[in-house]
Amino acid sequence: MQGTTDPYEIIAEYYDLEFADFTADVEVYLAFAQRTGEPILEVGCGTGRLLLPLAQAGYQVDGVDRSPAMLARAAERLKAAGLQSVRLFQTDAEDLHQLSDHTYRLAIVALNGFLHLPDRAAQQRALAELHRVMQTGGLLLLDVLHPTPHQLRALEQPLAWDGSWDLPDGSRLDRFTSRTVHPAEQMIVTTLFYDRTDKTTGQVTRQVARYTLRYVHRFELELLLELAGFAIEAIYGSYELEPLSDESPQMLVVAERRPRSVYSLRVET
Template sequence: MASSYDSIAALYDPWSRSVTEDVDFYVAEARKAGGPVVELGVGTGRIAVPTAQAGVRVIGIDSSERMLDVCRARAEEAGVGELVDLRPGDLRHPPVKERVTLVTCPFRALLHLESDEERLDALQSVHGLLLPGGRFVFDVFAPSRDDVLETHGRWLEREPGIWERADWDTDRRLLTLSVRGEAGETRMYLAWRSPEEWRHLLERAGLDVVACYGWFDLRPYDGGEDSVWIARRPTD
């Protein structure tokens, strides 16, 4: 099935160019785990390629074939094609038989799931992928009222020639994000939930919360928009 990311695969890297704050954090987690790492929603390899450059093998899952094409080319260009194993698939049911010590889902990819049933499917799959004691690391956001008021319904130039428009449905807690540029355009949906709800979902999936940070510099979560999570499959 076509993904809303297929039509912006060529636009994704220039669009997300300024997003760099999370790379060292995820690479450090991968180094600690020793690898291989399963990255859910691997995209164009923004995190996966530097992870492979640090010597850690990555199994990358994504539902967008076009994003995976870009990732493959980027990994080859960086000389780490051998360390990046890309598999088309849904992050709720990842095509991975291996059991690993680290699963990641960077840059809010879990927000593409729209119901608790889907979220729980994904988190239970993560539990199944992890060896006992293995970690699940991800980040999500929930917008502030100010962010909603400032951006709602307006086209903003996020990068030169790349425009973004956020339409916030605060009753359904659903963001419709439109992106357009010369190399493509799309509309995608992101459903946000509160940190309390994420904590509850993790627990229902049998994962223990190790930490919830407010940013990638590991400051404690203090009620802001972003939350960065480390959960763990308990040892049996």
């Protein structure tokens, strides 16, 4: 069994097998891009799944990710598509020091990327950095899990087989997932087991990647955004922009960047 201290180094190798064809959210991001204009920032851009369609639509877009392995995959995909204008930055969401103040009209954090920040302090630092690099009036889009009791129960699983893929070298990949939910800490710990079977010898090599999501509830997230200088425009329950409901699996939050000088926290009575 092979392991690594960086789970995303393992995940990056196989990420596109599962998500390269996931396009359910692309149209909504393109629609918001048309509304706001460029430049656009994606934080947690991974292997470039969203960067490609945004750049192909003619927008100037930058991508940020903490994982060198993910960014290397993104660079390969962008080069293959002839998209040379996209800039990639390897840094944490909490420290966007490579990016200039008041630059972006639209910022996107897709597919639970915000939940990879390990605690409230990290989430606050990331929102402060996003506020710094965005233009006043720009929009921030956050796509996160809607952590209802039903959703959390559904996520909990001791071990499950996710699927099998044929790899370019002829070997077969099987993935298994184990997931535990810790409500008191608002944590979801996921362990991924990647079993790669050699086509000639039948030998199985296992790689293990473990990561934690720190989920947030609706009004907790609203408060975090407001304290960081954002005003909530809407919270949707789907990529079709349906209203958030008890059954919604996700929260798609649209928040407008406000000047800090005009922001004040009001307590309703």
